[in-house]
Amino acid sequence: xxxxxxxxxxxxxxxxxxxxxxxxxxxxxxxxxxxxxxxxxxxxxxxxxxxxxxxxxxxxxxxxxxxxxxxxxxxxxxxxxxxxxxxxxxxxxxxxxxxxxxxxxxxxxxxxxxxxxxxxxxxxxxxxxxxxxxxxxxxxxxxxxxxxxxxxxxxxxxxxxxxxxxxxxxxxxxxxxxxxxxxxxxxxxxxxxxxxxxxxxxxxxxxxxxxxxxxxxxxxxxxxxxxxxxxxxxxxxxxxxxxxxxxxxxxxxxxxxxxxxxxxxxxxxxxxxxxxxxxxxxxxxxxxxxxxxxxxxxxxxxxxxxxxxxxxxxxxxxxxxxxxxxxxxxxxxxxxxxxxxxxxxxxxxxxxxxxxxxxxxxxxxxxxxxxxxxxxxxxxxxxxxxxxxxxxxxxxxxxxxxxxxxxxxxxxxxxxxxxxxxxxxxxxxxxxxxxxxxxxxxxxxxxxxxxxxxxxxxxxxxxxxxxxxxxxxxxxxxxxxxxxxxxxxxxxxxxxxxxxxxxxx
Numbered sequence: 001x002x003x004x005x006x007x008x009x010x011x012x013x014x015x016x017x018x019x020x021x022x023x024x025x026x027x028x029x030x031x032x033x034x035x036x037x038x039x040x041x042x043x044x045x046x047x048x049x050x051x052x053x054x055x056x057x058x059x060x061x062x063x064x065x066x067x068x069x070x071x072x073x074x075x076x077x078x079x080x081x082x083x084x085x086x087x088x089x090x091x092x093x094x095x096x097x098x099x100x101x102x103x104x105x106x107x108x109x110x111x112x113x114x115x116x117x118x119x120x121x122x123x124x125x126x127x128x129x130x131x132x133x134x135x136x137x138x139x140x141x142x143x144x145x146x147x148x149x150x151x152x153x154x155x156x157x158x159x160x161x162x163x164x165x166x167x168x169x170x171x172x173x174x175x176x177x178x179x180x181x182x183x184x185x186x187x188x189x190x191x192x193x194x195x196x197x198x199x200x201x202x203x204x205x206x207x208x209x210x211x212x213x214x215x216x217x218x219x220x221x222x223x224x225x226x227x228x229x230x231x232x233x234x235x236x237x238x239x240x241x242x243x244x245x246x247x248x249x250x251x252x253x254x255x256x257x258x259x260x261x262x263x264x265x266x267x268x269x270x271x272x273x274x275x276x277x278x279x280x281x282x283x284x285x286x287x288x289x290x291x292x293x294x295x296x297x298x299x300x301x302x303x304x305x306x307x308x309x310x311x312x313x314x315x316x317x318x319x320x321x322x323x324x325x326x327x328x329x330x331x332x333x334x335x336x337x338x339x340x341x342x343x344x345x346x347x348x349x350x351x352x353x354x355x356x357x358x359x360x361x362x363x364x365x366x367x368x369x370x371x372x373x374x375x376x377x378x379x380x381x382x383x384x385x386x387x388x389x390x391x392x393x394x395x396x397x398x399x400x401x402x403x404x405x406x407x408x409x410x411x412x413x414x415x416x417x418x419x420x421x422x423x424x425x426x427x428x429x430x431x432x433x434x435x436x437x438x439x440x441x442x443x444x445x446x447x448x449x450x451x452x453x454x455x456x457x458x459x460x461x462x463x464x465x466x467x468x469x470x471x472x473x474x475x476x477x478x479x480x481x482x483x484x485x486x487x488x489x490x491x492x493x494x495x496x497x498x499x500x501x502x503x504x505x
Contacts, residue, residue, distance in 0.1 A: 039181020356405020
């Protein structure tokens with residue numbers, strides 16, 4: 001097998017040719033559905049912040065600013081309190097994702113996902129009943145804990161359960177369900193936009209995806225790796241037999257022996273995972289686990305999803321058309337994730353990262369140029385309907401580039417590169433960085449748009465160029481490699497091999 005032009009022998013790796021069974025498909029679908037709650041929140045948050053009854057009740061200053069005759073279109077929604085509503089979830093998610101590392105190690109991936117589902121459900125109920133800012137932010141914090149738990153546990157669960165040959169496709173299901181959540185939320189926002197309590201319906205219905213994923217998770221077992229790490233050998237064998245099929249008992253025993261060997265080394269070492277992660281030999285995994293989620297947010301996709309309705313209204317769309325444009329944006333993203341699912345294990349991670357990066361870079365520069373030519377730097381120019389539609393088209397192409405590259409891959413790659421003893425901690429770190437970057441960008445995006453004008457899109461375009469170069473230079477191909485044999489790609493990489501030394505699992 002060729003990795004970055006270097007042949008690797010993985011013929012001795014158990015499960016490399018494991019078949020896809022109905023149990024694997026159902027289990028991975030249930031685990032991936034955890035992405036629903038994250039996606040729903042991304043979609044719903046941006047929509048309700050443009051609803052007049054919501055703004056009247058909680059953020060009247062935004063409405064006053066919008067009514068001013070000579071308002072700079074870049075600055076209409078620049079309110080720190082309004083962005084605090086959106087971004088408070090991510091501080092809670094950051095804390096929860098770090099706590100989740102201990103929970104998944106002690107109680108398993110499945111238990112952590114269930115806890116996340118229940119926490120998110122309670123947060124949704126509080127938001128739907130909110131009467132003041134305190135209730136609104138409290139609900140957001142509970143939502144953040146729910147998202148933090150599930151975003152940490154679900155990608156690791158998927159990487160450990162899916163057959164290595166199809167790990168990319170199954171893991172991208174998490175991003176697919178995020179996309180489903182975004183589209184569902186956008187459609188609900190459109191349907192409730194003209195109702196006095198539409199914002200309550202939109203926020204309260206977040207309990208539905210939480211209930212779906214929680215009930216579904218109760219029906220599946222934990223991963224064999226997680227069960228073995230907690231000393232549950234018989235449960236691990238039963239879980240593996242269910243996933244691989246009883247007719248493949250010999251292959252199951254071979255794979256189980258390999259998993260036992262890996263877990264035994266972890267148990268004997270009794271490592272402190274976060275401290276171990278700082279050792280020189282794990283520098284490649286550490287750098288990639290931090291860089292990839294940070295870069296994902298620096299594509300600008302999440303803030304665009306949050307504030308797409310506000311952005312579209314700023315460039316000339318009314319409330320209804322702005323929400324329709326946001327729905328279209330979500331559908332395009334969803335379709336591109338399906339494309340990624342079909343090609344991710346054929347063309348590999350690097351190809352999708354690079355191609356998607358180029359596509360997004362071109363679109364961001366084009367949007368900046370269009371805004372500069374029409375609205376201008378002052379922000380008081382008028383954008384015709386034709387130009388506004390062009391902005392929507394460019395952002396759709398940009399969303400498609402993200403959906404089949406940095407979207408699913410940013411959850412997949414960090415979850416598959418760490419050895420077992422550090423996998424929960426590594427994923428926790430990656431999710432925490434994602435939340436920290438999302439918080440910083442969502443808290444500052446509207447202010448950045450107000451001050452940088454069209455230059456905000458050039459800012460994100462510049463980062464997309466940097467991250468594409470990073471992938472070309474420093475990310476090895478991980479397609480088809482068993483998660484417990486991933487050390488080989490670092491030992492063979494032109495740059496990272498200086499930090500590692502040939503080793504066994």
